[in-house]
Amino acid sequence: MAQPAGPTTKRATRATLAARVALLISTHALPPFSYRIPEHLSQRVRVGSAVVASLSGHPRLGIVVGFEPEGERDLEEVRDVREDLSLTRDMVGVCQWVCEVSAVPLATALRAALPPGLNIGSYRVRKPAAGWRWKSGTVVARTTLRRVLGRDGLRAAEADGRIEFALELPQPRDVEFALVRSAADPDLARAPRQRELFEYLKACPAGLPVAQLLRETGVNRPTLKELARRGAVTLQRRAEPAPIFETAGTALCEIRNEAQVGDRRATKGGSWLWRVPTAEHATTVAGVIHDVLTQGRQALVLAPEIEAVDRLVRSLRASLPPGYRVAAYHSGLEKQRSVLYAAVREGDVDVLVGTRTAAMLPVPDLGIICVVDEPNEAHRAEPGYEGLPIHARDLALCRGRIEDCAVLCLSPTPSLRLYASPDNVQELPEVTEEHRPAVRIVDMRGAGADLSATLVSACRRAVEDGERVGLVANRLGYATVVTCNRCGSVKNCPRCDRPLTLMEGSGSLVCGRCGYRGPMPESCEVCGSERLSATGLGVKKVREGVCAAVQAPVGIFTASERNDLDASLVVGTRQCILGEEWDTIMVVDADAVLLGSGMGTVERAFRLLYRATEAALQRVFVQTRVPEHYALQTALRRDYPAFAAAELPRLRALRYPPYAHLASITFEGREAVIRHAVESRLRPTLDSDVEMSELVVAPGAAGAPVWRVLIRGAERAAVARAATRAARVAGGPGGARNLRVRVDVDPEEV
DNA sequence: AGCACGCCGACT
DNA sequence: GTCGGCGTGCTC
Secondary structure, three states: OOOOOOHHHHOOOHHHEEEEEEEOOOOOOOOOEEEEOOHHHOOOOOOOOEEEEEEOOEEEEEEEEEEEEOOOOOOOEOOEEOHHHOOOHHHHHHHHHHHHHHOOOHHHHHHHHOOOOOEEEEEEEOOOOOOOOOOOOOEEEHHHHHHHHHHHHHHHHHHOOOEEEEEEOOOOOEEEEEEEOOOOOOOOOOOHHHHHHHHHHHOOOOOEEHHHHHHHHOOOHHHHHHHHHOOOEEEEEEEOOOOEEEOOOOOHHHHOOHHHHHOOHHHHOOEEEEOOOHHHHHHHHHHHHHHHHHOOOEEEEEOOOHHHHHHHHHHHHHHOOOOOEEEEEOHHHOOHHHHHHHHHHOOOOOEEEEOHHHHHOOOOOEEEEEEEOOOOHHHOOOOOOOOOOOOHHHHHHHHHHHHOOEEEEEOOOOOHHHHOOOOOEEEEOOOOOOOOOEEEEEEOOOOOOOOOHHHHHHHHHHHHHOOOEEEEEOEOOOEOEEEEOOOOOEOEOOOOOOEOEEOOOOOEEEOOOOOOEEEOOOOOOOOOOOOEEEEOOEHHHHHHHHHHHHOOOEEEEOOOOEEOOOOOEEEEEHHHHOOOOEEEEEEOOHHHHHOOOOOOHHHHHHHHHHHHHHHEEEEEEEEEOOOOOHHHHHHHHOOHHHHHHHHHHHHHHHOOOOOOEEEEEEEEOOHHHHHHHHHHHHHHHOOOOEEEOOOEEOOOOOOOOEEEEEEEEOOHHHHHHHHHHHHHHHHOOOOOOOOEEEEEEOOOOO
């Protein structure tokens, strides 16, 4: 939608209206405050305006979230309006929704919608006092100033006009540009390389960054210098341009299969779910967004990882007809991100492809949001990491509602949350894949070894035939779990409570998620037994086993290690192996994924096995002790509806999403303090629309124990409200200050 | 009585 | 996130 109108419709009453301003201070403790709008700013203040207003006498950046009648109280004035930072009314609505359903302070959500890297706590030095270490014009952080000058010194410096509140956007680097001098016509008859360079540059009257020019022409720098010396080109330093690419595709119909050509419903608005084979995601996106682009609107494409974003950009550049501008947006861009943000805001990008952080970008006339690989958990930031702790699919659906644009979620195996969503998400007819590999389920019941004879002989045959086999192991390292043979307790990560992995060689225990590292204990901390065993098929152990059994080189393919990838047999993690195509895929231990205890384990297992049938050209081998498992059977048949029909009633019975919303609250600190906080300060304050589980200790090992409660309710906002209250128990008045709380609303897994 | 310190609530 | 008010407890 276009920029919302200013408050001109309320002209008659404006004089008596005060602006409700959410200051960009990320805490739940501050509600939006009211500020009087001075006459000279009255035309410029609307919902979404970025304004400077003071709190405790200091200027702060805030966003106008509403208006209210000015009451008796003598209000502070809005000091300034920053149109260049203002949000649309729609994005304010999106932020308010995020704040309501995910226990995130409104300021945090608003910050995510503002340009990345925006420095909101800085001052520019105007008139340095004697002895200051800053020169005039430098930008200094508020905290630094307070540390050096003291709070009174800061106040005085501000009052004296020595420093001035400054909102700084990260400046793009300067890079060297080359451009042809007007009317330059050098004699280059005997300088072919200079001529080539000159002709190439002549086609770009606006000039080109030197690095790009040299890369694209393959000419070296001295040649360019020579041209400059002759006065044919000029070199100058300019701000680095935003990384925006022109499309250069051919006729689009070539790449669109019939189902895609035939189904344009999704481009007309509404929320859609489309089961499309993974290999066809890029072409499907191209086809769908092309319809939107021809309407003159823009498209936002969200992918789970940077690599997927880059692949999509390459594919869209090559397939969309010429004349559209495509850009990739993700954390890898660093300072360029704010340049791209500005370009997107100006409407200079037609197709923005990005990771989850791109879901909040101010695309001015958004026609469609495509969420590629919708169930992928990387679409959601873990609380505490960069980005909002909310799934990009949910954000997309919210923006679709508020900004009246289409939303299309793509996956052959959509999340059951989406599939059974109470929201109005409609399904397009499935696109099926003709090709199906042969499937071999190897029943491991009664087998002693980890690698069956069937699997080993298949590996041998593949080596002989020169076929490529990808073996999927469950986790990195050697053994995935260390357990006590006596009491059965599992050695878990003290920080994130997931089983630790035993690494080869060093013998240390490592957490695959948070990077925790510790020694392998001599004995069990729970019962004291020394009978600890390392079980589970880590990548290293499988590689060792296959290597020994087959007597052939075995490659390794994980996020951090890639060796001998040209070997016939390659062992790796799920992400890496299933991201490519192989003649044969072998899932070495399907039970580790099928039989886990988390709420989404079965769904993830189904997805892994389904993906294996896509990535395998010839055969899929699955080793399991539960060959009849419904997730296994339906995945290998590629029967998503049958899987959903079996899994959804189970989730309903357990009251897991999509039939309830959960929030996990983890506490770190002394048990008595935690127990008191939970039972006497949190539980009594809960509304009747949510329920809270007992406080359970995560079978933590070393360090501080971790305690957790689950909050559950039918309504997402109610669960989020309760979770927010829980977060405040830690720091609230009279509360336990020496308590650390982490809140996670609608986690992908508990 | 006068002052330092830490806790708590208000801040628009 | 910051500030000031207030109560506590120590010093002069």
